[in-house]
Each structure stands twice: as C-alpha cells, then as structure tokens.
Amino acid sequence: MKIWFYNAKVLQNSKIIQGDVLVQDNKIIYIGKNPPEFKADRKINVMGNLLMSGFVNAHAHTPSTILRGYADDLSLHNWLDKIIPLERSLNDEEIYWSVMLGVLEYVKAGITCVEENYAKYLPIMEAYKKSGMRARMSIGYPNVNQLKVDKLSSQNEKIKEYGFKAVCFAHSIYGTTQNQLDDLISFSKSENLPLSIHLSETLKEVGDCTVKYDKTPVEYLEYLGFLDRPCTIYHCVHTDKDDLKILADYNANIVTCSSSNLKLASGIAPLYAMQTAGLNIALGTDGAYSNNSYDFFKEMFLSATLNKALLYNAEILKAEEVLNMSTINGAKTLGYENLGDIQEGYLADIILINLNQPHHMPQFNLISNLVYSAKSSDVYFTMIDGKIVYENGSFNIGEKIEDIYSNCEKIKNRLK
Ligand SMILES: [Zn+2]
Structure with missing residues (x-):
C-alpha cells in the first residue's frame, strides 16, 4: 500500500515541521514540502493535526x-x-x-x-x-x-x-x-x-x-x-x-x-x-x-x-x-534502529493526534501539550508496519470488537 499524508504537523526528532509524509509498504519514504511523483492508494488529509511515531x-x-x-x-x-x-x-x-x-x-x-x-x-x-x-x-x-x-x-x-x-x-x-x-x-x-x-x-x-x-x-x-x-x-x-x-x-x-x-x-x-x-x-x-x-x-x-x-x-x-x-x-x-521517530527509511508506525480540542489550545508548545495535557482519546488514527489498524473508532485487527467483548465477558464469568 502507498499512503500519502498531507497537511500535517510532523513530530520529527523532537521538532515540529509542516509537511507531507509518504509511506510505501511498511516504510516511511519521504517527509517534506515537495513530495516526488507518487501514485498513492490513499491520500489522508491530516487537517493540521499532529503526525508522530507510535x-x-x-x-x-x-x-x-x-x-x-x-x-x-x-x-x-x-x-x-x-x-x-x-x-x-x-x-x-x-x-x-x-x-x-x-x-x-x-x-x-x-x-x-x-x-x-x-x-x-x-x-x-x-x-x-x-x-x-x-x-x-x-x-x-x-x-x-x-x-x-x-x-x-x-x-x-x-x-x-x-x-x-x-x-x-x-x-x-x-x-x-x-x-x-x-x-x-x-x-x-x-x-x-x-x-x-x-x-x-x-x-x-x-x-x-x-x-x-x-x-x-x-x-x-x-x-x-x-x-x-x-x-x-x-x-x-x-x-x-x-x-x-x-x-x-x-x-x-x-x-x-x-x-x-x-x-x-x-x-x-x-x-x-x-x-x-x-x-x-x-x-x-x-x-x-x-x-x-x-x-x-x-x-x-x-x-x-x-x-x-x-x-x-x-x-x-x-x-x-x-x-x-x-x-x-x-x-x-527493544533493539530497533529504525523505529520510534518519523524519519525516511524508518518503519511506518504512525499515529495521528487530534489537536482541534480545548486542551490543546493555545499551541505555544505542542510537545508540552502532549506530555502535560493530551489524553489517549486524542489519538484518532494508528498505523503499524504500514497497515492502518485503527481509524476514527473503527478497528482493523482481525477480530470484531463485539466478539472480543463477548468472549472476554465469558472468561470473566468463569473466573469470578
Ligand atoms: Zn511486570
């Protein structure tokens, strides 16, 4: 899959940069303002939100x-x-x-x-x-x-x-x-x-x-x-x-x-x-x-x-x-040299964080906001190894959410 993220604030090496991020298969292949020719399977408008490593x-x-x-x-x-x-x-x-x-x-x-x-x-x-x-x-x-x-x-x-x-x-x-x-x-x-x-x-x-x-x-x-x-x-x-x-x-x-x-x-x-x-x-x-x-x-x-x-x-x-x-x-x-940041050649483990919320305003310092005022519910998109596993309340993890809940309920009833 080829995914093109555009209109993003990108957290790279502890700095925020404005730009696009291209993902091909399981790797980040480009970060910047002038992307090369790229036939994306999907273009994702990040709408000024934050794109960072998972x-x-x-x-x-x-x-x-x-x-x-x-x-x-x-x-x-x-x-x-x-x-x-x-x-x-x-x-x-x-x-x-x-x-x-x-x-x-x-x-x-x-x-x-x-x-x-x-x-x-x-x-x-x-x-x-x-x-x-x-x-x-x-x-x-x-x-x-x-x-x-x-x-x-x-x-x-x-x-x-x-x-x-x-x-x-x-x-x-x-x-x-x-x-x-x-x-x-x-x-x-x-x-x-x-x-x-x-x-x-x-x-x-x-x-x-x-x-x-x-x-x-x-x-x-x-x-x-x-x-x-x-x-x-x-x-x-x-x-x-x-x-x-x-x-x-x-x-x-x-x-x-x-x-x-x-x-x-x-x-x-x-x-x-x-x-x-x-x-x-x-x-x-x-x-x-x-x-x-x-x-x-x-x-x-x-x-x-x-x-x-x-x-x-x-x-x-x-x-x-x-x-x-x-x-x-x-x-x-964990022994990874190409994970944990948004860098060209790194593995595509990417999350998007919704900044359009009261507790992210004003944005003097996005990194401070992330550590001191953000919440896990601000994450609205998660990609692992180039695969989208979560997006706006929908999961793509190989099992249905209702099956996971009903099986866990059965286990809880056996244990109690
Ligand atoms: Zn332990």
Missing part, C-alpha cells in the same frame, strides 16, 4: 488484561498471591481473547509496539500476528508461579517461526532459581539474544536479596554475569547511586512503570538520577492487573512530574525528554 510500550503482560480490576488496593506481594492462581488457570483461548482486548486498547491509545513478558507465548503470538501488533516476545522463565515452560530452544524456534523479535526474560530474582538464571544467561550468549528482568521493584525484594546474597539486586545480577549481556531492567524503583553506576557501566536499558509503581505502592523510581547516570530510560505500562490501563499519556505525565515533586525541582525531566522515553528510547530498548 508509542513503544517497553514492558507489559498483556494476557493480564482480563484481570483488570480483579485485585486492586493490595500490596505487590499480597496482590501476587491473589493473581497467580487465576493467571495459572487461563487456557490458550482465554489468553488469545484477553490479548485481543489489550490490542484494542493499545491501538486506540496509539501504542504500536509492545515488549511482551509472559509465559504461554503461543496464543499471544497468534493474537499479535492476526492484529498486526509489533512485539518483542519473551523466552525463558516469565512467571513466578513456576508453570512448566518449554525448553528455551523450542521457545526460541517458535518465536522465530512467527517472525517476532525475542528477549530472554527472567521474571525476577525471587521468582527464578539461580540455576534458571545461569541457564538463561548461557542461552542468551549462545543465541546472541538480550536479557531482561523485573528488578528492585519493592523494598522487600531489595531487603530479601541483601540478606540472602549480601548484595543488592543490581550487584547480584552483576555477580551472575547477567549485566554482561545487552539487557533491559524493569522498574528499578529502589536503586541507589552505586546501583545506577553499575547499570550505566554496562549500558543497561531501564523501563520505568510509573503508574504501576504508584498503585502497588512500590515507590517512585529515581528517574532523574538514572538520567544523570546516562542510562537509556523507556516507559512501560506493566499489566492491566496492576496499572490498570494502557495509557501512555498517563505514563508520560507521571514520569515527568513524580521526580519533580520528589526533588522539589520543576526544571528536571523536561517534556521533550519524557516524550522521547515513550518513543525512540523504547525502540532502542
């Missing part, structure tokens, strides 16, 4: 969408006790519909790429393949409930077969054995794959690890050789300067999940200290059972403001920096 959700457990609202107002460890038996009971078909519900919410909110950290990867890949969602899938030990998982090599083969990127994922230090962690590190080396893990999410986790190993969770990962590999670390709420220096020395990527950390009362991640240490920071929603929504505007607002309030300093974590965390930094975290 959001990269760098940490999620999308099958958990079906458990939204099931176990609220609990601490992380009490919450896990309540969630785990239900999670374990979900069959493949239920996971498929739950992920489809997540996809509806993702594309409606402008999220075009997801880091998926969950066991039972087959029905997830079925849903992502059918809907066209871009994702990096997990190989390894993604669950604290010790579900039996396939051999790492067969997980890897299946993910390759479906054509997704992969990451070797351990749920956490407390949710995996040392043998499993060693095993995963060796596999990541032999297959040249990156690693990822939830880390230092709660004070309890840090305390337990320090008592057991006489090391902070970050020091323990360094000791195991986990950080020698390219890696992504989720949360890092309770990390001190020494921890952050270690992570920066190894060029680890950090994914912060501000609303999940607030709702589970885990704490506030030291984003400013991470940034000062030179770490690449991306944003994640975590699962709908802990967040409870997939809304990157909420994540951006919280990630920009929590450290300001914590450190009594309004001048840190500027809107532009946090906006980059939601797009280009996330793409980098």
Whole structure:
C-alpha cells in the first residue's frame, strides 16, 4: 500500500515541521514540502493535526488484561498471591481473547509496539500476528508461579517461526532459581539474544536479596554475569547511586512503570538520577492487573512530574525528554534502529493526534501539550508496519470488537 499524508504537523526528532509524509509498504519514504511523483492508494488529509511515531510500550503482560480490576488496593506481594492462581488457570483461548482486548486498547491509545513478558507465548503470538501488533516476545522463565515452560530452544524456534523479535526474560530474582538464571544467561550468549528482568521493584525484594546474597539486586545480577549481556531492567524503583553506576557501566536499558509503581505502592523510581547516570530510560505500562490501563499519556505525565515533586525541582525531566522515553528510547530498548521517530527509511508506525480540542489550545508548545495535557482519546488514527489498524473508532485487527467483548465477558464469568 502507498499512503500519502498531507497537511500535517510532523513530530520529527523532537521538532515540529509542516509537511507531507509518504509511506510505501511498511516504510516511511519521504517527509517534506515537495513530495516526488507518487501514485498513492490513499491520500489522508491530516487537517493540521499532529503526525508522530507510535508509542513503544517497553514492558507489559498483556494476557493480564482480563484481570483488570480483579485485585486492586493490595500490596505487590499480597496482590501476587491473589493473581497467580487465576493467571495459572487461563487456557490458550482465554489468553488469545484477553490479548485481543489489550490490542484494542493499545491501538486506540496509539501504542504500536509492545515488549511482551509472559509465559504461554503461543496464543499471544497468534493474537499479535492476526492484529498486526509489533512485539518483542519473551523466552525463558516469565512467571513466578513456576508453570512448566518449554525448553528455551523450542521457545526460541517458535518465536522465530512467527517472525517476532525475542528477549530472554527472567521474571525476577525471587521468582527464578539461580540455576534458571545461569541457564538463561548461557542461552542468551549462545543465541546472541538480550536479557531482561523485573528488578528492585519493592523494598522487600531489595531487603530479601541483601540478606540472602549480601548484595543488592543490581550487584547480584552483576555477580551472575547477567549485566554482561545487552539487557533491559524493569522498574528499578529502589536503586541507589552505586546501583545506577553499575547499570550505566554496562549500558543497561531501564523501563520505568510509573503508574504501576504508584498503585502497588512500590515507590517512585529515581528517574532523574538514572538520567544523570546516562542510562537509556523507556516507559512501560506493566499489566492491566496492576496499572490498570494502557495509557501512555498517563505514563508520560507521571514520569515527568513524580521526580519533580520528589526533588522539589520543576526544571528536571523536561517534556521533550519524557516524550522521547515513550518513543525512540523504547525502540532502542527493544533493539530497533529504525523505529520510534518519523524519519525516511524508518518503519511506518504512525499515529495521528487530534489537536482541534480545548486542551490543546493555545499551541505555544505542542510537545508540552502532549506530555502535560493530551489524553489517549486524542489519538484518532494508528498505523503499524504500514497497515492502518485503527481509524476514527473503527478497528482493523482481525477480530470484531463485539466478539472480543463477548468472549472476554465469558472468561470473566468463569473466573469470578
Ligand atoms: Zn511486570
């Protein structure tokens, strides 16, 4: 397909430019005011609205969408006790519909790429393949409930077969054995794959690890050789300067999940200290059972403001920096060099944002408006890999919205 966007404000490399954007198949091939000869299959008048890269959700457990609202107002460890038996009971078909519900919410909110950290990867890949969602899938030990998982090599083969990127994922230090962690590190080396893990999410986790190993969770990962590999670390709420220096020395990527950390009362991640240490920071929603929504505007607002309030300093974590965390930094975290911005040759993951609304006026600074006043309902068009998946209330994700709702209702009735 050849798509021609015209009359757009284009967000490119943190600047707003006026112009047209041409997409051919799954790539952006031109941005500017004087497009070359181009026989478009469709011309889209953006009507002065904003065209930008889709959001990269760098940490999620999308099958958990079906458990939204099931176990609220609990601490992380009490919450896990309540969630785990239900999670374990979900069959493949239920996971498929739950992920489809997540996809509806993702594309409606402008999220075009997801880091998926969950066991039972087959029905997830079925849903992502059918809907066209871009994702990096997990190989390894993604669950604290010790579900039996396939051999790492067969997980890897299946993910390759479906054509997704992969990451070797351990749920956490407390949710995996040392043998499993060693095993995963060796596999990541032999297959040249990156690693990822939830880390230092709660004070309890840090305390337990320090008592057991006489090391902070970050020091323990360094000791195991986990950080020698390219890696992504989720949360890092309770990390001190020494921890952050270690992570920066190894060029680890950090994914912060501000609303999940607030709702589970885990704490506030030291984003400013991470940034000062030179770490690449991306944003994640975590699962709908802990967040409870997939809304990157909420994540951006919280990630920009929590450290300001914590450190009594309004001048840190500027809107532009946090906006980059939601797009280009996330793409980098997931190993993409040509995603997360509107550039010629980049993958065509594009969203359109309706600026013709009171909360976008006046437009002194569109980037500030995006981080501090925009809402996910402002997204009215979403394209992934050159395919239009959402437009003005209509979805094109391979399943009908009413089928997704009715199947999810059935699952909810079985679970309650
Ligand atoms: Zn998580």
